[in-house]
Structures are given as structure tokens and as C-alpha cells.
Amino acid sequence: MDARIVLNIKGQNVTFAPTPEIYNDYINAMQANNKVAPSHNFVMRCAVADDKDRVRELLALPGASVQIAGAIVEQYAPDLNIMVGEFSA
Template identity: 45%
Template sequence: MMSEKIVFTVKGKDIAFEPNQVAYNKMINEMTMENKVAPSHNYLTRIVTPETKEALEEILKLPGAAIQLAGKVNEIYVPDLEIEVKN
């Protein structure tokens, strides 16, 4: 898994994230069928760089922003594994 910075420009503002396995696992463990937004929001606030935290806070006020951003971060952060079934 990557440990480098991931930077997005959202509504004209740069927001940088530094995802890590501890934060990712915590988000996955907090998710339930009824609770997806809060774990995504918390995950993003855990991994955002201090210098872009204010920009993130503004974006997170928008409906659906937390889930969309967390999804984009994880598209880059989480590797695609090739898994084969062997009989």
C-alpha cells in the first residue's frame, strides 16, 4: 500500500491526504449498513494534512462529499489484488 501524499483539487482548493493502514482499517471497522457517512468523514479528518484541513472542513459541509472523497482516496491507496481460485 502507498504511504505517500494524495492531493486532489476540489472546488478550486487543494486538499492533501496521507492515508495509512491504521486509519483505513478503523474506517472499515466503523462502517455499518446504517452508518457510512460518519466513518468516511472521520477517516478523512484523520488523514488530511494539517495545512489543508480547513479546506477539507468546508468541502465536508457538502452533501455526499465525505463518501465521494473517501472513495477517491481509497481508489488510489488500496491496491487491486489479483486473486485466483486454485482447486
């Protein structure tokens, strides 16, 4: 599932192109005590070439990598509506 996601960040449109490989690498790198570095790498890998300089500037802001990564994932990963329990077919 390749996608183009446009986020408006601080009044600027920024385009990201996550892929299953980039997404899976991000999820695999996340650890309880290590969220900033994987988020930074994920955001930079998803940013389209024309927007990479703009993204680098944004990532210099405190907390930006985690917020931007969260917004990309929210748009990219499907909501499967999973429920736990016994259900009749």
C-alpha cells in the first residue's frame, strides 16, 4: 500500500510517501525507551525529495518527529476495527 500523504505543518504543505517497508522498519525500531530516533528516521524516509529540506527544518523543533510520525501513521495505517470476544458467525 503505497500512498502520498500531504500534511499541513506550521502553514506549509509537506508531502510524504510511506511504503510498507518504511512503515514496518519504523514499527520494528520502536522501543519503550527509544521513540524519537525511529520517528525522525521514519519521517525523513517518508518525505518526498522536494520537501526533505523543509522537513529537516521542522524536525529541529522539539517533539516534531514524534508528532509528524504520528500524523503519517494515522493516515497510512488502516483502522481494522478489531474487537475481542466471542462472536457468532
